[in-house]
Amino acid sequence: MNYITILQNHNLKVTPQRLEIVDILYKNGHINIDDLYKSLQSKFPSLSLATIYKNINTMCEKLFLSEVKIPHKKNVYELSKKEHSHVICSKCNTIIDINLDISTILNKAKQISKFNLNTSSIVFNGICPNCLDKKENLS
Ligand SMILES: [Zn+2]
Ligand SMILES: [Zn+2]
Numbered sequence: 001m002n003y004i005t006i007l008q009n010h011n012l013k014v015t016p017q018r019l020e021i022v023d024i025l026y027k028n029g030h031i032n033i034d035d036l037y038k039s040l041q042s043k044f045p046s047l048s049l050a051t052i053y054k055n056i057n058t059m060c061e062k063l064f065l066s067e068v069k070i071p072h073k074k075n076v077y078e079l080s081k082k083e084h085s086h087v088i089c090s091k092c093n094t095i096i097d098i099n100l101d102i103s104t105i106l107n108k109a110k111q112i113s114k115f116n117l118n119t120s121s122i123v124f125n126g127i128c129p130n131c132l133d134k135k136e137n138l139s
Contacts, residue, residue: 010064017044018055025065025079030086030095032074070095070123083119089128098124 003022007014017040024039025031031039033056037049056077059065066080070088076095084097102120110117127135 007064010059010062012059012062012064017047017051018059020044021052021055021059022079025077029097030068030076030078032076034074036077068095068123069121071125085122085124087124087126089131090125091127091131094128094130 003019003026004014006022007018012018020040020043021036024036028035028039033049033052036056037047037052040047040052056065060067060077063080065077068076068078068086070076070086073088073093078097081097082099085100085102086095087098088095100122102122106117106120109115109120
Protein backbone atom coordinates (compact mmCIF):
# COMPACT_ATOMS: atom_id res chain seq x y z
CA MET A 1 0.00 0.00 0.00
CA ASN A 2 1.50 3.34 -1.06
CA TYR A 3 0.49 5.92 1.54
CA ILE A 4 1.89 8.83 -0.49
CA THR A 5 -0.42 8.13 -3.43
CA ILE A 6 -3.38 7.65 -1.11
CA LEU A 7 -2.82 11.03 0.52
CA GLN A 8 -2.33 12.73 -2.83
CA ASN A 9 -5.49 11.16 -4.19
CA HIS A 10 -7.35 12.94 -1.41
CA ASN A 11 -5.64 16.27 -2.16
CA LEU A 12 -3.73 16.08 1.08
CA LYS A 13 -0.22 17.42 1.41
CA VAL A 14 2.20 14.63 2.20
CA THR A 15 4.16 15.19 5.42
CA PRO A 16 6.16 12.69 7.47
CA GLN A 17 3.65 13.14 10.31
CA ARG A 18 0.70 12.36 8.05
CA LEU A 19 2.43 9.30 6.64
CA GLU A 20 2.98 8.05 10.17
CA ILE A 21 -0.67 8.72 11.08
CA VAL A 22 -1.81 6.72 8.06
CA ASP A 23 0.55 3.89 9.01
CA ILE A 24 -0.75 3.82 12.59
CA LEU A 25 -4.35 3.79 11.38
CA TYR A 26 -3.66 0.95 8.97
CA LYS A 27 -2.16 -1.09 11.78
CA ASN A 28 -4.71 -0.23 14.47
CA GLY A 29 -7.93 0.09 12.51
CA HIS A 30 -9.49 2.51 14.98
CA ILE A 31 -7.67 4.82 17.36
CA ASN A 32 -8.58 7.73 19.64
CA ILE A 33 -6.61 10.95 19.66
CA ASP A 34 -4.80 10.21 22.94
CA ASP A 35 -3.50 6.85 21.77
CA LEU A 36 -2.55 8.39 18.44
CA TYR A 37 -0.64 11.10 20.27
CA LYS A 38 1.21 8.48 22.33
CA SER A 39 2.05 6.44 19.23
CA LEU A 40 3.41 9.49 17.43
CA GLN A 41 5.61 10.67 20.28
CA SER A 42 8.44 8.23 19.70
CA LYS A 43 9.02 9.49 16.16
CA PHE A 44 7.87 13.07 16.56
CA PRO A 45 8.54 14.12 20.17
CA SER A 46 7.84 17.80 19.45
CA LEU A 47 4.48 17.20 17.79
CA SER A 48 1.70 18.82 19.83
CA LEU A 49 -1.75 17.47 20.45
CA ALA A 50 -3.16 20.59 18.77
CA THR A 51 -1.22 19.84 15.58
CA ILE A 52 -2.49 16.28 15.58
CA TYR A 53 -6.04 17.56 15.96
CA LYS A 54 -5.51 19.94 13.06
CA ASN A 55 -4.14 17.14 10.87
CA ILE A 56 -6.96 14.79 11.80
CA ASN A 57 -9.59 17.47 11.11
CA THR A 58 -8.13 18.23 7.69
CA MET A 59 -8.04 14.54 6.82
CA CYS A 60 -11.66 14.18 7.95
CA GLU A 61 -12.69 17.18 5.83
CA LYS A 62 -11.13 15.56 2.79
CA LEU A 63 -13.08 12.41 3.66
CA PHE A 64 -9.86 10.50 4.00
CA LEU A 65 -10.59 9.72 7.65
CA SER A 66 -13.87 9.17 9.40
CA GLU A 67 -14.75 9.93 12.96
CA VAL A 68 -16.59 7.18 14.82
CA LYS A 69 -18.62 8.31 17.80
CA ILE A 70 -18.60 5.73 20.57
CA PRO A 71 -21.16 6.34 23.33
CA HIS A 72 -19.53 7.23 26.67
CA LYS A 73 -16.04 6.93 25.19
CA LYS A 74 -13.63 9.07 23.22
CA ASN A 75 -14.30 9.28 19.49
CA VAL A 76 -12.06 7.12 17.38
CA TYR A 77 -10.77 7.68 13.87
CA GLU A 78 -10.45 5.25 11.01
CA LEU A 79 -9.59 5.34 7.33
CA SER A 80 -12.79 6.02 5.43
CA LYS A 81 -14.48 3.01 3.97
CA LYS A 82 -17.93 1.88 2.94
CA GLU A 83 -20.57 2.51 5.64
CA HIS A 84 -20.41 -0.12 8.36
CA SER A 85 -21.33 -0.76 11.96
CA HIS A 86 -19.08 -1.27 14.97
CA VAL A 87 -18.78 -3.75 17.77
CA ILE A 88 -16.86 -2.65 20.85
CA CYS A 89 -15.62 -4.60 23.86
CA SER A 90 -16.46 -2.82 27.11
CA LYS A 91 -13.49 -4.47 28.85
CA CYS A 92 -10.54 -3.98 26.51
CA ASN A 93 -12.04 -1.38 24.10
CA THR A 94 -11.29 -3.50 21.05
CA ILE A 95 -13.33 -2.19 18.13
CA ILE A 96 -14.14 -4.20 15.06
CA ASP A 97 -16.03 -3.39 11.87
CA ILE A 98 -19.07 -5.39 10.90
CA ASN A 99 -21.07 -5.16 7.72
CA LEU A 100 -24.75 -5.38 8.44
CA ASP A 101 -27.63 -4.87 6.09
CA ILE A 102 -29.46 -2.13 7.95
CA SER A 103 -31.89 -1.22 5.14
CA THR A 104 -34.80 -2.81 7.01
CA ILE A 105 -34.04 -0.86 10.19
CA LEU A 106 -33.54 2.37 8.22
CA ASN A 107 -36.88 1.95 6.43
CA LYS A 108 -38.63 1.26 9.70
CA ALA A 109 -37.03 4.36 11.26
CA LYS A 110 -38.19 6.44 8.28
CA GLN A 111 -41.73 5.14 8.66
CA ILE A 112 -41.88 5.88 12.38
CA SER A 113 -40.16 9.28 12.33
CA LYS A 114 -41.35 10.49 8.88
CA PHE A 115 -37.82 11.86 8.49
CA ASN A 116 -35.88 11.52 5.30
CA LEU A 117 -33.05 9.43 6.69
CA ASN A 118 -29.94 8.40 4.84
CA THR A 119 -27.21 7.46 7.27
CA SER A 120 -26.96 5.71 10.58
CA SER A 121 -24.30 4.88 13.07
CA ILE A 122 -24.69 1.68 15.00
CA VAL A 123 -22.38 0.65 17.82
CA PHE A 124 -22.87 -2.61 19.70
CA ASN A 125 -21.36 -2.98 23.15
CA GLY A 126 -20.37 -6.27 24.70
CA ILE A 127 -17.50 -8.54 25.65
CA CYS A 128 -15.06 -9.77 23.00
CA PRO A 129 -14.07 -13.46 22.70
CA ASN A 130 -10.63 -12.74 24.21
CA CYS A 131 -12.08 -11.19 27.36
CA LEU A 132 -14.72 -13.92 27.57
CA ASP A 133 -11.92 -16.51 27.59
CA LYS A 134 -10.05 -14.68 30.33
CA LYS A 135 -13.16 -14.61 32.50
CA GLU A 136 -13.59 -18.36 32.17
CA ASN A 137 -9.99 -18.97 33.13
CA LEU A 138 -10.41 -16.99 36.34
CA SER A 139 -13.41 -18.86 37.63
ZN1 LIG B 1 -12.18 -7.45 25.13
ZN1 LIG C 1 -14.82 1.06 11.48
